[in-house]
Amino acid sequence: xxxxxxxxxxxxxxxxxxxxxxxxxxxxxxxxxxxxxxxxxxxxxxxxxxxxxxxxxxxxxxxxxxxxxxxxxxxxxxxxxxxxxxxxxxxxxxxxxxxxxxxxxxxxxxxxxx
Amino acid sequence: xxxxxxxxxxxxxxxxxxxxxxxxxxxxxxxxxxxxxxxxxxxxxxxxxxxxxxxxxxxxxxxxxxxxxxxxxxxxxxxxxxxxxxxxxxxxxxxxxxxxxxxxxxxxxxxxxxx
Numbered sequence: 001x002x003x004x005x006x007x008x009x010x011x012x013x014x015x016x017x018x019x020x021x022x023x024x025x026x027x028x029x030x031x032x033x034x035x036x037x038x039x040x041x042x043x044x045x046x047x048x049x050x051x052x053x054x055x056x057x058x059x060x061x062x063x064x065x066x067x068x069x070x071x072x073x074x075x076x077x078x079x080x081x082x083x084x085x086x087x088x089x090x091x092x093x094x095x096x097x098x099x100x101x102x103x104x105x106x107x108x109x110x111x112x113x114x
Numbered sequence: 115x116x117x118x119x120x121x122x123x124x125x126x127x128x129x130x131x132x133x134x135x136x137x138x139x140x141x142x143x144x145x146x147x148x149x150x151x152x153x154x155x156x157x158x159x160x161x162x163x164x165x166x167x168x169x170x171x172x173x174x175x176x177x178x179x180x181x182x183x184x185x186x187x188x189x190x191x192x193x194x195x196x197x198x199x200x201x202x203x204x205x206x207x208x209x210x211x212x213x214x215x216x217x218x219x220x221x222x223x224x225x226x227x228x229x
Contacts, residue, residue: 032214032215036220041222042222042223043118043204043206043220043221043222043223044204044206044220045220046217046218046219049215049217051215090157092157094214094215095159095170095214096214097170098162098169098170098214099145099162099169099170099210099213099214099216100145100147100162100164100169100170100206100208100210100216100218101147101159101162101170101172102147102149102157102159102218103159104149104156104157104158105156106156107156107157
Protein backbone atom coordinates (compact mmCIF):
# COMPACT_ATOMS: atom_id res chain seq x y z
CA UNK A 1 0.00 0.00 0.00
CA UNK A 2 1.09 3.54 -0.69
CA UNK A 3 1.08 6.46 1.71
CA UNK A 4 2.38 10.01 1.95
CA UNK A 5 3.46 12.02 4.98
CA UNK A 6 3.85 15.77 4.89
CA UNK A 7 5.89 17.14 7.76
CA UNK A 8 4.55 20.43 9.05
CA UNK A 9 0.93 21.38 8.62
CA UNK A 10 1.86 25.05 8.61
CA UNK A 11 4.99 26.72 7.25
CA UNK A 12 5.65 30.44 7.40
CA UNK A 13 8.36 32.23 5.42
CA UNK A 14 9.31 35.78 4.59
CA UNK A 15 8.92 37.09 1.09
CA UNK A 16 12.11 36.33 -0.80
CA UNK A 17 13.09 33.45 1.47
CA UNK A 18 13.55 29.81 0.51
CA UNK A 19 10.45 27.67 0.56
CA UNK A 20 10.89 24.04 1.64
CA UNK A 21 7.87 21.77 2.00
CA UNK A 22 8.58 18.22 3.07
CA UNK A 23 7.05 15.02 1.74
CA UNK A 24 7.97 11.42 2.50
CA UNK A 25 6.33 8.50 0.78
CA UNK A 26 5.89 4.81 1.32
CA UNK A 27 5.36 2.59 -1.68
CA UNK A 28 5.69 -1.09 -2.47
CA UNK A 29 6.18 -0.32 -6.15
CA UNK A 30 8.16 2.38 -7.97
CA UNK A 31 6.24 5.52 -7.06
CA UNK A 32 4.70 8.19 -9.20
CA UNK A 33 4.64 11.36 -7.10
CA UNK A 34 2.86 14.66 -7.50
CA UNK A 35 2.69 18.07 -5.89
CA UNK A 36 -0.56 20.01 -6.12
CA UNK A 37 -1.42 23.51 -4.91
CA UNK A 38 -4.83 24.69 -3.74
CA UNK A 39 -5.72 28.36 -3.49
CA UNK A 40 -8.72 29.42 -1.36
CA UNK A 41 -12.06 28.38 -2.81
CA UNK A 42 -10.43 26.65 -5.75
CA UNK A 43 -9.63 23.15 -6.87
CA UNK A 44 -6.18 21.63 -7.05
CA UNK A 45 -3.59 22.61 -9.63
CA UNK A 46 -0.67 20.40 -10.57
CA UNK A 47 2.72 21.94 -9.78
CA UNK A 48 4.90 19.06 -10.91
CA UNK A 49 5.15 15.29 -11.07
CA UNK A 50 7.87 12.66 -10.79
CA UNK A 51 7.77 9.94 -13.40
CA UNK A 52 11.25 8.38 -13.02
CA UNK A 53 12.68 10.22 -16.04
CA UNK A 54 14.73 12.57 -13.84
CA UNK A 55 15.20 12.89 -10.10
CA UNK A 56 15.07 16.70 -10.16
CA UNK A 57 11.72 17.84 -11.45
CA UNK A 58 10.94 21.41 -12.40
CA UNK A 59 7.40 22.64 -12.21
CA UNK A 60 5.38 25.76 -12.68
CA UNK A 61 5.80 29.05 -10.82
CA UNK A 62 9.47 28.38 -10.06
CA UNK A 63 8.90 25.30 -7.93
CA UNK A 64 11.00 22.17 -8.14
CA UNK A 65 11.24 18.88 -6.27
CA UNK A 66 13.94 16.26 -5.90
CA UNK A 67 13.18 12.56 -5.71
CA UNK A 68 15.47 10.76 -3.26
CA UNK A 69 14.85 7.05 -3.18
CA UNK A 70 17.27 6.40 -0.32
CA UNK A 71 15.37 8.86 1.85
CA UNK A 72 11.91 8.08 0.37
CA UNK A 73 11.44 11.81 0.02
CA UNK A 74 10.08 14.22 -2.56
CA UNK A 75 10.50 17.66 -1.00
CA UNK A 76 9.22 20.77 -2.76
CA UNK A 77 11.38 23.88 -2.95
CA UNK A 78 11.34 27.38 -4.35
CA UNK A 79 14.38 29.68 -4.03
CA UNK A 80 12.44 32.88 -3.38
CA UNK A 81 8.92 33.06 -1.99
CA UNK A 82 6.33 35.46 -3.37
CA UNK A 83 3.23 36.65 -1.60
CA UNK A 84 1.20 34.89 -4.28
CA UNK A 85 2.64 31.51 -3.17
CA UNK A 86 0.48 31.56 -0.06
CA UNK A 87 -1.75 28.51 -0.45
CA UNK A 88 -2.11 24.90 0.66
CA UNK A 89 0.21 22.35 -0.89
CA UNK A 90 -0.46 18.65 -1.22
CA UNK A 91 1.93 15.84 -1.97
CA UNK A 92 0.37 12.75 -3.53
CA UNK A 93 1.34 9.29 -4.71
CA UNK A 94 -0.42 7.32 -7.41
CA UNK A 95 -2.01 4.19 -6.02
CA UNK A 96 -0.65 0.94 -7.42
CA UNK A 97 -4.16 -0.42 -7.81
CA UNK A 98 -5.37 2.00 -10.42
CA UNK A 99 -4.47 4.63 -12.94
CA UNK A 100 -6.23 7.66 -11.58
CA UNK A 101 -6.36 7.11 -7.85
CA UNK A 102 -4.24 9.53 -5.88
CA UNK A 103 -3.34 9.14 -2.23
CA UNK A 104 -2.78 12.56 -0.71
CA UNK A 105 -0.82 13.80 2.24
CA UNK A 106 -2.52 15.94 4.86
CA UNK A 107 -1.33 19.14 3.24
CA UNK A 108 0.92 22.02 4.26
CA UNK A 109 -0.42 25.53 4.48
CA UNK A 110 2.21 28.03 3.39
CA UNK A 111 2.05 31.59 4.70
CA UNK A 112 4.27 34.28 3.17
CA UNK A 113 4.74 37.49 5.11
CA UNK A 114 6.32 40.74 3.99
CA UNK B 115 -10.22 24.78 -23.76
CA UNK B 116 -12.69 24.92 -20.90
CA UNK B 117 -11.65 23.37 -17.61
CA UNK B 118 -13.48 20.93 -15.40
CA UNK B 119 -16.81 22.33 -14.30
CA UNK B 120 -18.80 21.28 -11.28
CA UNK B 121 -22.35 22.18 -10.39
CA UNK B 122 -23.65 23.38 -8.12
CA UNK B 123 -20.79 25.17 -6.38
CA UNK B 124 -22.59 25.33 -3.05
CA UNK B 125 -25.30 23.17 -1.59
CA UNK B 126 -27.08 23.05 1.76
CA UNK B 127 -29.05 19.96 2.72
CA UNK B 128 -30.47 18.48 5.89
CA UNK B 129 -29.76 15.12 7.44
CA UNK B 130 -31.53 12.24 5.75
CA UNK B 131 -31.85 13.94 2.38
CA UNK B 132 -30.02 12.88 -0.72
CA UNK B 133 -27.93 14.95 -3.08
CA UNK B 134 -26.60 14.73 -6.63
CA UNK B 135 -23.46 16.52 -7.75
CA UNK B 136 -22.45 16.97 -11.36
CA UNK B 137 -19.09 17.12 -13.11
CA UNK B 138 -18.27 17.95 -16.72
CA UNK B 139 -14.73 16.92 -17.66
CA UNK B 140 -12.40 18.65 -20.06
CA UNK B 141 -13.34 17.88 -23.63
CA UNK B 142 -11.69 14.64 -24.73
CA UNK B 143 -11.06 13.37 -21.21
CA UNK B 144 -12.66 10.01 -20.59
CA UNK B 145 -11.66 9.42 -16.98
CA UNK B 146 -13.42 11.16 -14.10
CA UNK B 147 -12.43 10.74 -10.47
CA UNK B 148 -14.13 12.06 -7.36
CA UNK B 149 -12.52 13.08 -4.08
CA UNK B 150 -13.88 14.22 -0.74
CA UNK B 151 -12.00 16.93 1.14
CA UNK B 152 -12.64 17.56 4.85
CA UNK B 153 -10.57 19.30 7.52
CA UNK B 154 -10.37 16.11 9.57
CA UNK B 155 -9.75 13.44 6.93
CA UNK B 156 -8.11 15.50 4.21
CA UNK B 157 -8.43 14.46 0.59
CA UNK B 158 -9.86 11.01 0.09
CA UNK B 159 -10.53 9.14 -3.13
CA UNK B 160 -14.17 8.20 -3.67
CA UNK B 161 -14.29 6.50 -7.08
CA UNK B 162 -13.20 6.70 -10.69
CA UNK B 163 -15.18 6.21 -13.86
CA UNK B 164 -13.88 5.44 -17.31
CA UNK B 165 -16.05 4.78 -20.35
CA UNK B 166 -19.19 4.67 -18.19
CA UNK B 167 -17.72 1.98 -15.91
CA UNK B 168 -16.57 2.34 -12.34
CA UNK B 169 -12.98 1.31 -12.51
CA UNK B 170 -11.85 2.02 -8.97
CA UNK B 171 -13.52 2.64 -5.64
CA UNK B 172 -12.35 4.11 -2.37
CA UNK B 173 -13.33 3.11 1.13
CA UNK B 174 -16.69 4.82 1.47
CA UNK B 175 -20.09 3.39 2.43
CA UNK B 176 -22.62 2.38 -0.18
CA UNK B 177 -24.52 5.65 0.37
CA UNK B 178 -21.95 7.15 -1.97
CA UNK B 179 -22.49 6.22 -5.59
CA UNK B 180 -21.77 7.60 -8.99
CA UNK B 181 -22.19 7.13 -12.67
CA UNK B 182 -20.76 8.33 -15.94
CA UNK B 183 -22.62 9.11 -19.11
CA UNK B 184 -21.61 8.45 -22.70
CA UNK B 185 -20.37 12.03 -23.06
CA UNK B 186 -18.04 11.42 -20.07
CA UNK B 187 -20.01 13.72 -17.78
CA UNK B 188 -20.30 12.24 -14.32
CA UNK B 189 -22.61 12.51 -11.35
CA UNK B 190 -22.17 11.39 -7.79
CA UNK B 191 -25.00 10.78 -5.39
CA UNK B 192 -25.04 10.66 -1.63
CA UNK B 193 -28.14 9.22 -0.01
CA UNK B 194 -29.32 9.54 3.57
CA UNK B 195 -27.02 12.44 4.29
CA UNK B 196 -25.17 12.60 7.59
CA UNK B 197 -23.54 15.60 9.25
CA UNK B 198 -20.15 14.08 8.51
CA UNK B 199 -20.80 14.25 4.79
CA UNK B 200 -20.25 18.01 4.90
CA UNK B 201 -17.22 18.49 2.70
CA UNK B 202 -15.79 19.88 -0.48
CA UNK B 203 -16.32 17.35 -3.26
CA UNK B 204 -13.77 17.59 -6.01
CA UNK B 205 -13.99 16.11 -9.45
CA UNK B 206 -10.92 15.49 -11.60
CA UNK B 207 -10.62 14.45 -15.22
CA UNK B 208 -7.73 13.03 -17.19
CA UNK B 209 -6.86 11.78 -20.64
CA UNK B 210 -6.06 8.39 -19.13
CA UNK B 211 -3.02 7.27 -21.03
CA UNK B 212 -3.11 3.87 -19.32
CA UNK B 213 -0.40 4.87 -16.90
CA UNK B 214 -0.21 5.75 -13.21
CA UNK B 215 1.33 9.16 -13.90
CA UNK B 216 -1.67 10.68 -15.64
CA UNK B 217 -2.16 14.34 -14.85
CA UNK B 218 -5.53 14.92 -13.29
CA UNK B 219 -7.24 18.27 -13.78
CA UNK B 220 -9.44 19.33 -10.90
CA UNK B 221 -12.61 21.33 -10.88
CA UNK B 222 -13.37 24.02 -8.29
CA UNK B 223 -15.45 21.64 -6.21
CA UNK B 224 -18.94 21.56 -4.74
CA UNK B 225 -19.17 22.67 -1.13
CA UNK B 226 -21.83 20.53 0.58
CA UNK B 227 -23.13 21.54 3.99
CA UNK B 228 -25.39 19.12 5.85
CA UNK B 229 -27.47 20.63 8.66
